[in-house]
Amino acid sequence: MNTDPAKRLQLKSGLEKIADLVRAQSWREDGAGLPPTQRALLISLARSPQGLRAGEVAASLGVSAASLSDSVRGVEARGWLQRAPDPADARASRLTLTAEGAALAAKLDGPESGLAQLVATLPDADADALLRAMQLLIREAQARGLLSGLRTCLGCEFFQPFASGDPATPHFCAFVGAPFGDAALRTDCAEQQPQRDADALAAAVLRFRDGAA
Numbered sequence: 463m464n465t466d467p468a469k470r471l472q473l474k475s476g477l478e479k480i481a482d483l484v485r486a487q488s489w490r491e492d493g494a495g496l497p498p499t500q501r502a503l504l505i506s507l508a509r510s511p512q513g514l515r516a517g518e519v520a521a522s523l524g525v526s527a528a529s530l531s532d533s534v535r536g537v538e539a540r541g542w543l544q545r546a547p548d549p550a551d552a553r554a555s556r557l558t559l560t561a562e563g564a565a566l567a568a569k570l571d572g573p574e575s576g577l578a579q580l581v582a583t584l585p586d587a588d589a590d591a592l593l594r595a596m597q598l599l600i601r602e603a604q605a606r607g608l609l610s611g612l613r614t615c616l617g618c619e620f621f622q623p624f625a626s627g628d629p630a631t632p633h634f635c636a637f638v639g640a641p642f643g644d645a646a647l648r649t650d651c652a653e654q655q656p657q658r659d660a661d662a663l664a665a666a667v668l669r670f671r672d673g674a675a
């Protein structure tokens with residue numbers, strides 16, 4: 463698999479530099495000097511307007527309950543977050559954003575935020591290839607316990623790679639019941655259901671990685 467170490471080294475260096483850029487950009491954009499977990503907390507809550515339990519947020523961000531608790535307190539103290547009783551469990555509470563928090567999260571996660579301007583310049587074919595590569599990288603990071611919280615197609619029980627028989631739209635989403643191509647791969651899909659069958663997941667990863675052959 464690792465047939466060209468020099469090429470992998472170039473990829474590694476490039477990705478790490480981009481990651482540095484993302485961190486620096488995030489710091490500049492929010493205007494509030496937000497620590498990364500607070501920023502991620504705001505964005506997670508903005509994507510779940512019904513609210514989330516603290517445990518759900520901690521699991522999705524891959525941080526400890528104690529670390530998340532510190533972040534919740536910090537965001538709450540700035541008036542961006544509120545707690546409401548959980549309708550499903552009277553002993554629990556759900557976290558939701560205040561109007562001010564929602565406005566800040568919209569800015570942090572907006573279509574013009576982060577690397578949007580750079581990504582917008584990519585030709586379609588390169589954007590498709592990057593979307594595909596990101597599925598594999600994210601899956602590998604999740605398998606190694608380095609990352610959680612992204613609801614990717616690769617890892618979703620509805621995802622059937624190379625199942626449609628149409629080279630233009632080779633994959634199939636059983637949730638919407640439609641074929642789709644690499645251009646429509648999702649890195650964070652609200653409808654995703656994690657594939658909990660380890661054998662089915664391994665088979666999907668292999669099939670996605672190696673194609674229909």
Ligand code: SF4
Pocket residue numbers: 613614615616618619620621622634635636637638648651652653654655
């Ligand atoms: S439900 Fe979402 S994540 Fe799952 S296969 Fe369909 S588009 Fe992808």
